[in-house]
Amino acid sequence: MRKGYITVYLSLVTGILLSLLLTVIEGVRMHTIRTQTECVMDMAMDSALAEYHREMLEQYELFFIDMSYGGTSPAFSNTEEHIRNYMNMNFRPYELFDIPVGKDLTGLSADGVDLQQAAIASDEKGAVLKKQAITYMKDKWGLGFLEQAAVNAGLIQTGGFLGTDVELRRNETEKQVKEAILNKEEQEAEDWEGKNVELPSDVVNEARGEGILKLAVENSASLSRESIPKAALYTGRSNKMEGTGLPSGVELPSGVSDTCLFLKYVMDKCGYYNQIKDGSSFSYQVEYILQGKGNDLDNLRGMANQILLVREAANVAYLFSDGQKKSEARGAALLITGVLGMPELEEPVTQLILFAWGYAESVKDLRMLFDGEKVPVIKDSGSWNTPFSQLLTFRGHLSEYPRGQKGLGYGDYLQAFLFLESQEKVTERLMDVMEADIRQTKGNSCFRIDGCMDAMTAEASVSSGYGYQYSIKRAYGYD
Template identity: 30%
Template sequence: MHEKGSITAYLSLILVLMISLLLAGLYSVQLAGARVQMVSAVDQGLYSLFARYDRTLLERYQLFYVDGSRGQGDMQMGKLYGTMEEDIARILFNRVDGNHNGNIGDLVMQGGGITGYTLATDSGGSSVKEQAAAYMKASLGAQGVRLLLEKNSRDRDMAQNMENARESIEAGESLDQYDHLKEQAEQEQEARDEAGEEMMLPEAPEDFVNPIETVRELKQLGILSLVLPDGKELSGRTQELSALASGRKLETGMGMYETGREESGVTEEILFGEYILQHCGNFSSPQPCEGLAYQAEYIIQGNHSDIVNLKGVVHKLLLMREAANLLHLYQDQAKRAQTRAAAGVIASLLLLPEAVPVVEQILLVCWAYAESILDVRGLLAGEKVPAFKEASSWQLTLSNIPRLLDGADDLRKNDRKGMSYNDYLRILLGIRNSRQKMAGCLDMIEMGMRAEEGKSNFRMDCCLYTTEVQFSFIAGKGNTYEVIRGYGYDM
């Protein structure tokens, strides 16, 4: 009997030990499951938050952001956190008070908070540029991107050639030189009169009109009146810039490494310019909503007025076309001969025969400028102009320059293989400072969004891109756990 009792006690001890180990294992599994459940719930809460992206912003501009202002015009991080906390509680406890113990490990949520976030305007709006470039890459496809890059390379070379020639083509400088020659001629005539010398003044050939004087008249007219095609109306819209992103102090993110890059690659910059042309209005395709109609011109110029922005772009186009046209005149010997002959007439009328080379250069610049007026007028009319002219595509003879005062639209030639107004905007966007270009784009996105119903307070610096959260839980017998998770549209 004694031996049997010893065996029973020994087995009881072993059973107690085994049961203890089993219960400890079950408790450990329970806690592990609770930790998985905690992390999963926080992840799902973040996913739920970012699933509330602004659908209007996505449909109109293909950008993923959560409107952190909830339409109020200022950040509502407390409300965003509250929404996420409710979602997590609903997932864990099937209710929102956070105290129901029907889950694994008898979890209780103690609380938490948002420990970091980034906004659309952080890092100079780099997340906007990244999303825009990604959208354009997907939209164009590999072949489309390759063709765009090749075109950009050609356009950049052309712009560089024009930039190199720009210093010598300012019509204003040429007119100043001509005025100086006229003053010199008058002074010499006065000296001859005082000395009693008499000279037979030369007479100009019949029907000869001094092209330099015509260009002077053209320069005195408004720049838009020179190039605006018949039937085209100007937008008189203006925009209060202080209400837009570039004119106010912006909200900034906190506590997270900024995911965007300060400097973007060449390809991304080119794709971003294409994105602007696709999503922003311009003179050839004005934006119909309230605010500025010529949005691409605003991004290039940065003024509050459509008319002022268009004037700035037209001035740049005239300079670009003037440079290209002057290069053609230098190379065309027939036109050089005409210019030299006209310079001889003008110099003889001034009684300054030695000034023929100077007058010839002034005439070349004036002729290039006059041709550029027809070019830009054609661009604004929706026509195309070749990057560099040939004899067959040249429009204006030296003797026809005075006709510009009456329009001379019948002299325009539309080259279907040439460059359009949008092509020139692409070049101007390409040489625009990257930060200024992004600031202008953010302004135009805000302006466009505010024209949508219920979006009058929309702000890009209230658009959430990434966030990091921290939540505390109690599981089992007083075990405390912290869960830190981050999520965003770049992940």
């Protein structure tokens, strides 16, 4: 048996070396904990974003996390729990997979996750959704996209057709003529020749009473009459979820270019008359965005009347400036006032005839637009389609017009009116359309746009089996 000994010097050095070694091992453990936590947090955030809503991507090309995860109630806590679970899966993969491991030198687990910021699609009146839609359109079309919505709106505004109240002028003129004829009738005998004279405006007024869609659409019975569940959609709900808005450093969409790109997105992703979207909850979606009525027919009717007012203002303005057509109207007015024995009514009767003629042409314009044709914003003698000889029988000639004219089509008018409408209203009603459509798909009957998240900042609390506590914060989103 050998005897050993250790010097006092070696004893002192060994203690120092052991302390150094244990300190280095503990330092490595702490560094490993930090590094592992950062990697696991990044993977968990990526995994959470990978759970984007499939229908939002399929139908609208947008990436959002549905915080209900196919359930009935979206909540921030659902996403927090998903992130925490993903972290623990990556901290302890051997619990899920058959992986041979030795000693776990970190013993990490995620205790909790707190979403400190969350950008919800509907935040700031839909600015979060709008921003992502604009980004998608920029990627698709590039910055050189033609600002067609602004151009079309400018054509309508430049002519002053939005602020012109043709109906008010027509009513005032008609009232003046009718009162004068009534006074004359009271003064004349029963055999007065002018007693049964019918004005051209009377014939046109009969057509007005039929309803614009019966005139504008050849087969109005084929129009959709779907109801829209407005009360259950985004704009009809009072208990909306709210997030923290656009992430820090992200600017609100603004400017003509952003607006036009967004409106192009609306036109591409939503259906409208003659361009109905497959699988849609209701047919005339762009018309709903503009009119906000509770059923398809009312929205289409409202849109037709809105376009009619613009076309009537443009057509009447042209008639009053065209000497030849004014002469035709004046010739008819002379005959009528001659029979009435009221030459003083020549000018107002001429105006009534021009108003009636402008309305007849405007109805034909609508028929052309609903048939998929284009109509010039401002007419000339070559593009005028209703001859004076057809004024009293214009309803029987609505489908008689030359094809292939230049100008604006029905979709162009929709896009122009979208540009002129409140953009907040457009965005919010678009979210109604999205909810209604996605609820048609399997497993999404309770889908809510205000339960969809675009970006988030999360802080996770991590603990180690060796007594360490660590917190980490990450900001992730769909860039």
